[in-house]
Amino acid sequence: MKGLILEPKESAAGVDIRLTVQRGVKIENLVHLCFGVLPKEGVQEININALIEDDAGVKLLAHCVFPNAVKVVHKMLADITIGNNAYYEYNEVHHHGEGGGIEVVPKAKIRVGNNSSLTTTFSLLKGRVGVFNLDYETEVLDHSSLDMTAKIYGYGDDQILIREAGRVIGESSRGLLKSRVALKENAMCEIVNELTASASGARGHVDCVEIIQGSATAKAVPIVHVTNEFAQVTHEAAIGRVDKKQVETLMARGLDEEKAIDVVVGGFLK
Numbered sequence: 001m002k003g004l005i006l007e008p009k010e011s012a013a014g015v016d017i018r019l020t021v022q023r024g025v026k027i028e029n030l031v032h033l034c035f036g037v038l039p040k041e042g043v044q045e046i047n048i049n050a051l052i053e054d055d056a057g058v059k060l061l062a063h064c065v066f067p068n069a070v071k072v073v074h075k076m077l078a079d080i081t082i083g084n085n086a087y088y089e090y091n092e093v094h095h096h097g098e099g100g101g102i103e104v105v106p107k108a109k110i111r112v113g114n115n116s117s118l119t120t121t122f123s124l125l126k127g128r129v130g131v132f133n134l135d136y137e138t139e140v141l142d143h144s145s146l147d148m149t150a151k152i153y154g155y156g157d158d159q160i161l162i163r164e165a166g167r168v169i170g171e172s173s174r175g176l177l178k179s180r181v182a183l184k185e186n187a188m189c190e191i192v193n194e195l196t197a198s199a200s201g202a203r204g205h206v207d208c209v210e211i212i213q214g215s216a217t218a219k220a221v222p223i224v225h226v227t228n229e230f231a232q233v234t235h236e237a238a239i240g241r242v243d244k245k246q247v248e249t250l251m252a253r254g255l256d257e258e259k260a261i262d263v264v265v266g267g268f269l270k
Contacts, residue, residue, distance in 0.1 A: 001027065004058065014045035014075075023053040023083075031058060036065035037072050040101075048078040050088070054113070057087035064094045069102035069130065078108040082116050089119040096127030100156050103131040110138040110146075114170065118146045125151065125269055129158035129187070136163070141170035142199075149178045151269045154187035154216075165194040168231075172201035175233075179208040182265045183216035194223040197231035206235035211242055211268060213261065 003025025007018040021027060037044050052058060066072055082088045096102060104124075112118045118138060129152060138146050146166050154160050160181060168175040177193040195204040210218040222235035242264050250260035 001029070001031075003027065003056070004031070011045065011047070013043050014047070016047045017049070019048065019050040021052045021056040021058045024055045026057040027059070031060045033060060033062040034065070035062065035074070037074065038068060040068050040070040041072060043073045044075070046074075046076045048076070048080070050078065050080040052080075052082045052086045052088045054083040055085045056083065059089040060091065062090070062092045064092065066102050067095070067097040067127075068099070069097055070099050072102045074102065074104050076106040076108075078106075078110075080108065080110040082110070082112045082118060084113040085115045086113060087117045087119075091121045092123070094122075094124040094126070096124070096129065098128055100128035100130045100158065102128075103133075104129075105133050107135045108137070110136070112138065112140045112144045112146060114142040114144060116141075116144045118144075118148075120148045122150045122152075125153045128156055129154045129160055131159045133161045134163065137165045138167065138175075140166065140168045140173045140175060143172050144170055145174040145176075147176045147178075149180075151180045152189075153182045153265065153269060154189060155184045156187060157185075158183075158187040160187070160189035162189070162191045163194075164192075165196075166204065167196045167198070168202040168204050169196075169198045170202070171199045173197075173199060174202075175204035177206045177208075179210075179220075180269055181209075181218070182211045182269060183218055184213035186215050188217045190219040190221070192221045192223065193235075194225070195233050195235075196225040196227070197233045198227040200228055200230040202228065202231040204233040206233070206237070208235075208237040209268075210239045211265060212239065213242060
């Protein structure tokens, strides 16, 4: 594809990927990546080094599939640089089996230039989560924006840890950190969203909502840090149960309680 350089190199435990979108090129078609481990056991390490040059842009969709995991570790380490007047959109969708024997560890360091945008979405809604530990750090310069969303459904004894840190350090920069997590049975989740604004006109918002059922436990820690009198960061965090009235309405239309709860949770996560 003209203007897109994708250089994969097989490693002992996975693959190293160098992705470059050349200056002035905006890739119109969605770029699809696919990762996964089909055996019951294994380790997969994905290292991504991405450079979106000035006046360039790309949208990526990554599917990660682990249907049979009993003892699988999937690690992703990303180093991403987005130039000026550029954009980068990364949507990652996971499909897991019901065994729960998987550990997913995605980590990323991202730098966003001037007049640019970063959008990421992580979605894990099918199958057991297992152990999940996400750690993203982003820095945003003048008149640029970051928008990061995580949507996860955990059950059984799933363990979910999310840490997202955004620094909107450029003039009139924008940042949004958004988490939507539903938990049931003995699943647990801890979310730490940290947003720092340190330039004139910088704005940010942290939005975290968790729904729990049964013996599930949830913790939300929004951290806002402002070091400029003309900057502003807001936050809201909520933890609660599934809306009882919505469940009763669906049950009145013929669904049993468990199915009604799944429908409500599905709508919440979408």
